[in-house]
Amino acid sequence: MTQTTQVPRPRTDSEGAAPETRRRPASPQWAAWAFLAPVTLYLLLFYAYPLYRNIDLSLRHYTVRSFVRGDAPFTGLDNYRKIFDDPTFAPALLHTVVFTAVCLVFQYAIGLALAVFFHQNFRLSATLRALFLVPWLLPLIVSASTWSWMLNSDSGIVNAVLHAVGIAPVNWLTSPSWSLTSVIIANIWIGVPFNLVVLHSGLQSIPTSLYEAAALDGANAWQRFWRITFPLLRPVSAITLLLGLVYTLKVFDIIWIMTKGGPADSSTTFATWSYQLGFGNLLPAFGPGAAVGNLLVLAALVFGLVYVRAQRKQALS
Amino acid sequence: MRTRLKTALALLFTAVMLFPVYWMLNVSLTRDQDMRKSPPDLFPAHATLEGYRAVIDQQLPYLGTSLVIGLGTVALTVALAAPAGFALAKLRPRGGGILSFVLLAAQMIPGIIMAMGFYAIYLQLGLLQSVPGLIVADSTLAVPFAVLIFTAFMSGIPGELLQAAQVDGARALRTFWSVVLPMSRNSVVTVSLFAFLWSWSDFIFASTLVNGGAHEPITLGIYHYIGNNNQQWNAIMATAVVASLPAAVILVLAQRYVAAGVTAGAVKD
Numbered sequence: 365m366t367q368t369t370q371v372p373r374p375r376t377d378s379e380g381a382a383p384e385t386r387r388r389p390a391s392p393q394w395a396a397w398a399f400l401a402p403v404t405l406y407l408l409l410f411y412a413y414p415l416y417r418n419i420d421l422s423l424r425h426y427t428v429r430s431f432v433r434g435d436a437p438f439t440g441l442d443n444y445r446k447i448f449d450d451p452t453f454a455p456a457l458l459h460t461v462v463f464t465a466v467c468l469v470f471q472y473a474i475g476l477a478l479a480v481f482f483h484q485n486f487r488l489s490a491t492l493r494a495l496f497l498v499p500w501l502l503p504l505i506v507s508a509s510t511w512s513w514m515l516n517s518d519s520g521i522v523n524a525v526l527h528a529v530g531i532a533p534v535n536w537l538t539s540p541s542w543s544l545t546s547v548i549i550a551n552i553w554i555g556v557p558f559n560l561v562v563l564h565s566g567l568q569s570i571p572t573s574l575y576e577a578a579a580l581d582g583a584n585a586w587q588r589f590w591r592i593t594f595p596l597l598r599p600v601s602a603i604t605l606l607l608g609l610v611y612t613l614k615v616f617d618i619i620w621i622m623t624k625g626g627p628a629d630s631s632t633t634f635a636t637w638s639y640q641l642g643f644g645n646l647l648p649a650f651g652p653g654a655a656v657g658n659l660l661v662l663a664a665l666v667f668g669l670v671y672v673r674a675q676r677k678q679a680l681s
Numbered sequence: 682m683r684t685r686l687k688t689a690l691a692l693l694f695t696a697v698m699l700f701p702v703y704w705m706l707n708v709s710l711t712r713d714q715d716m717r718k719s720p721p722d723l724f725p726a727h728a729t730l731e732g733y734r735a736v737i738d739q740q741l742p743y744l745g746t747s748l749v750i751g752l753g754t755v756a757l758t759v760a761l762a763a764p765a766g767f768a769l770a771k772l773r774p775r776g777g778g779i780l781s782f783v784l785l786a787a788q789m790i791p792g793i794i795m796a797m798g799f800y801a802i803y804l805q806l807g808l809l810q811s812v813p814g815l816i817v818a819d820s821t822l823a824v825p826f827a828v829l830i831f832t833a834f835m836s837g838i839p840g841e842l843l844q845a846a847q848v849d850g851a852r853a854l855r856t857f858w859s860v861v862l863p864m865s866r867n868s869v870v871t872v873s874l875f876a877f878l879w880s881w882s883d884f885i886f887a888s889t890l891v892n893g894g895a896h897e898p899i900t901l902g903i904y905h906y907i908g909n910n911n912q913q914w915n916a917i918m919a920t921a922v923v924a925s926l927p928a929a930v931i932l933v934l935a936q937r938y939v940a941a942g943v944t945a946g947a948v949k950d
Contacts (some may be wrong), residue, residue: 395853396774403765410821411787414798486687492695494936498702501928503882505900506921513914513925524720569754602718614791617884638793643889654686657794
């Protein structure tokens with residue numbers, strides 16, 4: 365079991381250590397678990413219990429008073445029924461799917477193109493690649509508020525540029541037909557660095573001799589990409605996309621700060637809808653909010669399991 | 682010649698990518714009366730520090746709170762994750778694989794779920810609007826990742842150095858403290874950087890668990906700013922610039938650790 369965990373390999377060489385430890389008798393289990401006890405307790409208290417509370421929340425009928433006193437009546441799947449019948453359900457589902465899919469495709473495509481580009485040798489390559497990390501490191505509230513102002517209808521730079529090339533101004537954040545596009549653009553910007561860095565490290569493990577051989581056979585750059593780079597990068601691509609999927613499904617900050625899911629639910633996803641229900645109104649609806657959140661957990665866990673399987677397959681190969 | 686062309690292209694790409702960051706700086710230096718100018722000035726021709734004065738006047742307590750919360754999160758994360766990483770990497774616990782799996786799955790739980798669970802629990806315990814409460818919540822952003830990083834780095838430590846650790850528990854503790862931990866300095870740095878950055882950047886826990894309290898972090902400072910005074914974008918962007926400083930410091934001082942952290946979290950290379 366321990367051999368197949370997904371833990372990434374360290375940069376130092378561990379090849380020599382593994383067989384040797386196997387020869388020695390195992391250390392007492394209690395010592396090992398003494399070291400693991402704090403984190404195990406922590407996982408139970410601060411992951412398992414909040415998750416349990418969340419499921420409990422979604423199965424009861426809460427009012428503000430019963431929330432404080434903790435005597436809310438058990439109502440089974442009522443909250444789930446309520447959210448399925450809610451007029452927000454269909455748009456939230458659609459927006460979650462569109463947001464996730466469009467962000468993933470663009471982040472991956474741009475990230476891969478940049479990774480291939482930066483994989484070549486030229487001056488400043490490493491420095492500039494490092495600068496690409498900036499959007500990923502910035503607090504989301506910083507990125508979100510900067511994009512909000514750039515996309516401002518009257519004073520934003522984006523509309524000023526559009527005006528300069530003769531395009532009518534767009535109400536990026538205040539028009540229902542553009543708000544989802546706006547948050548997608550901002551989120552792609554944030555996600556590109558991650559894709560770039562991970563795919564770039566994947567490229568480095570492709571042996572250069574393959575490219576030399578292909579060049580000798582007269583393959584052009586385009587053919588080399590599709591015949592060598594892309595196929596050999598597949599495992600790394602799969603993991604990048606799956607991780608991206610899990611991360612994008614739960615994106616909340618960007619959307620909430622830029623549009624609050626509006627106007628009129630036009631950019632609401634499951635994550636913002638859940639927050640809206642639980643914390644966004646004067647009268648909180650914790651039960652339905654938790655129910656929406658649990659649907660999100662379910663989706664994340666399904667793709668998470670796929671991710672773990674993909675990781676293991678890669679680890680074994 | 683061709684490589685010079687590539688460098689030029691790379692510079693162009695980087696400029697496009699970093700334009701929003703430049704724009705944040707530019708707006709933070711813009712005077713109030715130029716804020717609604719159309720088209721906006723591309724360069725801060727009449728640069729002013731009004732925005733930054735507002736930060737110093739109004740945002741310092743938020744920044745202080747964020748600093749405390751960030752450092753608290755780092756301490757808690759390292760204290761929990763380093764021993765766990767050591768055990769998983771070197772002591773071969775039975776069930777260790779399951780624990781690693783749980784840690785991986787824990788990273789996939791959406792923040793809103795954790796926030797709602799924490800809210801319900803903290804409400805009952807009276808921990809809402811408390812700094813320690815937020816530190817614990819923020820640490821959940823980093824602990825699973827930290828254990829995975831420590832496990833990876835520590836399994837690279839040669840076994841001969843740790844023979845004593847195999848004998849009994851007390852020696853294992855000493856080995857961990859005086860051999861393994863000093864040798865894992867790099868991984869401690871990586872984990873600390875990410876734990877600090879994530880807790881510094883956290884918005885969802887802050888907005889659900891300490892909103893309206895006496896000690897709010899800088900993310901809420903900016904959020905209230907956006908909500909309250911839509912006009913003074915120079916002050917908002919100046920706060921954003923200040924809030925970005927830890928990210929900038931980390932990038933300059935510890936870029937190799939960052940890249941290592943990003944890839945270690947995702948890929949086995």
